[in-house]
Amino acid sequence: MDKNRIEPCLFIIFGGTGDLNRRKLLPALYQLARRGLLDHCHILGVARSTEMTEDAFRALARDVVRSTEVDSGASGSWCDQCVHYRSIREGSEHVYLNLANEIEGLEKRYSLPGNRVFYLAMPPQSFVPTIEGIGRAGLNRSAGWTRIVIEKPFGDDLASSKKLNAQIHEFFDESQVYRIDHYLGKETVQNLLVFRFANPVFESVWNRDRIENVQITVAEELGVEKRAGYYDRTGALRDMVQNHLTQVLTLIAMEPPAAMDAESIRDEKEKVLRSLRPIQPEDVVFGQYAAGRMDGQPALAYRDEPGVAQDSNTETFVAMRLRIANWRWQGVPFYVRTGKRLPKRVSKIVVIFKIAPVAVFQPFGASCQPRSNALVMTIQPDEGFNLQFQVKAPGQPITLATQNLHFSYTEAFSRLADAYETLLLDILSGDQALFVRADWAEHSWALFDEMLKSRREVRPYAAGTWGPPEADQLLAKNGHAWFSL
């Protein structure tokens, strides 16, 4: 498949006036257009607003695109020629039949062969009615291909995720469905497969014989901000662990795929989920931020944030020990953690290697105690790698110093594409590799289902710290510690 040749198509965005479309989709689409990849593609914004006119929508698109730093000056004509708008009032089949007519009209006018993307950039409660509307109006099939894109959350527990998948599959084949986890569009995350399977020197040591433990951290500095309404119902487990962290974990742990195609890769990721042992209560620590200090400023407790109940039991922090019972990983704990109001915004994967079997340098003193090698893969903010290793410090007697072999993406390459640019290009070219398959979504919910049903005991941690002390004890039980980030 040649991603530099996108077939002519219509890219239909439900929620066209919404935040996701403004912040991510329109800038990414314009970027692809600027690269000459969308020469025969048209964008159709769809929303409930009847006050919005096509001209007003094009003006909105122009503003959005111009406000990004990537505008080359040609954005105006692109918006005028390729961006369209139709208003819609959800709920009636009639409305979708009208939309079908509008779509066919546009396709006729621009000689498009009927290839269509339906992007549901809308709140999850609108997924099902929209999918049904599209389906019942016969828009799930066309003379070309038809693809449907949804954003997480894909349900909020096992039952709801199964139900959502079933509703999707009523009208769409899985090969038409693109579930977006934008983490998978980040260069470093995509690079995990290259790093592992194009570099035998690392793949050689990627197993229980050589690895002591693996740590995945997605830390946020921000608190709940203006999302209390959503977040207090959701919590960190649903918001981050079930999707982003588990995705990264399956990429780190998966076996080499038979081929680098979507099904082979997704089969291997799914296999990791099937090898994960049930998570025991003692494997999990929930936390909630209390008052503290961020960057020297006082920071509110979660329960004092606007919109959060004083007795909220929602977790803003999760740390977890996961165990993968397969030949490669048996006995190697995978520690994951995520939280709000942590000391810095950072997403890193740390692979801690086993120490040397004998400590030949130990007699030379304190600096020469055996230390682990650690491979640190940074997903944000500075995408890159550090391999921590021991060197002899200059001079005598022998002193060991821990140093890094380092590589930074931005030092090596210029601009990195936004994750959405990558993902939209994949949707347009029909590559599902970076998207969440139905079985993965259900299986990852299944992992946490028991936990979601039971009442969480949330441990307080001061805003600006790395979570409650129990998160450290979780590792200490195995003689491990969180790698200092």
Next chain:
Amino acid sequence: MDKNRIEPCLFIIFGGTGDLNRRKLLPALYQLARRGLLDHCHILGVARSTEMTEDAFRALARDVVRSTEVDSGASGSWCDQCVHYRSIREGSEHVYLNLANEIEGLEKRYSLPGNRVFYLAMPPQSFVPTIEGIGRAGLNRSAGWTRIVIEKPFGDDLASSKKLNAQIHEFFDESQVYRIDHYLGKETVQNLLVFRFANPVFESVWNRDRIENVQITVAEELGVEKRAGYYDRTGALRDMVQNHLTQVLTLIAMEPPAAMDAESIRDEKEKVLRSLRPIQPEDVVFGQYAAGRMDGQPALAYRDEPGVAQDSNTETFVAMRLRIANWRWQGVPFYVRTGKRLPKRVSKIVVIFKIAPVAVFQPFGASCQPRSNALVMTIQPDEGFNLQFQVKAPGQPITLATQNLHFSYTEAFSRLADAYETLLLDILSGDQALFVRADWAEHSWALFDEMLKSRREVRPYAAGTWGPPEADQLLAKNGHAWFSL
């Protein structure tokens, strides 16, 4: 052993007025003094010059030390108080008895306990008469310890090296003998043991299962310069391969020692030599530089250099394939090469890892062909490490790019000690780990003895190139190529 406590001693330098003493020994000794390590040590220069007075020698020492960038301003008083001079005329036992008296006099005056270093900073033909002189005068034993230091060459073939060792052992026990290969004092060379045995992630892949071949290059830009008289008798094999390159090879290939002490390390290095297969004529390429260009300037052919015979058959370049028949290395060629008038001055060890067993990225195109990981260890000029690996270049479709995880000694640490500073400190503290043991010297000569006896066919190469084409063919036979340096 605590290297920061040097026992009071007298450091006697034969060849005190010579080049090595001026360039290396005095600056290194002063550096150690400045670091407070030689508080009760005195230096005694010994040479044949009767015109040299002690005052003149101290003035010479002051000049030498001041011309180094490390002079802290205290060098004058150190030279006056701790540096001494005696002239000597070699050849008569009487002379050495006089020297013994002088030494005892100095020791008495400065309350030294009889610890003595005899450093033979003189041409190899003077080694034996000096050693005999020292020995017959009873200077090989004292109330304290006595150590003798010699510089390479340790013979110029197997027979002469055996003879030299026998002559040394007539008066000195091997535990008293420090044979200097200054390469072993370089930080990166010393660090090879730390790199390998304090970093399990690398030691895990340090074997025939993971490594395709190993390449050791010591390249010089300079031609023969003013050393034609010496060099034309000697050639690159004797000058570089038998010592420096073979030392580095044994450090790269050795098994983990039982302990990090001199005997354990030297036992393992010796074991590598014993596992080396006899070198076949087809494993060796000799070269001699012809006229060419260096940095855009015309450069003379070796045979046109002043002092070199027009029909000289001396090799200025050697490339060699070595095979180590043991469990770790069977089937992994070790390629070594050295030469004068090569494109740059560089000493590097390159470990080429095996490519991935399957080429999963190959369908994505030319950039995605399987490539080897390579670990490049630079001994000079920029001491450090590069681990060449594949990353996903940003953007779609998948494109692989070769990048480096890199570490530089000088970026991480400030000034690196000169190799001599390291080695003199080791001599003073009685650590023989970095010195060449008698059996290693003989064994490494034995490796090349057949080759030294047979007439070399030297292949011409233009000055400023990487040696004759035969050196590339040597690797091409095995499907390998020299790593681009």
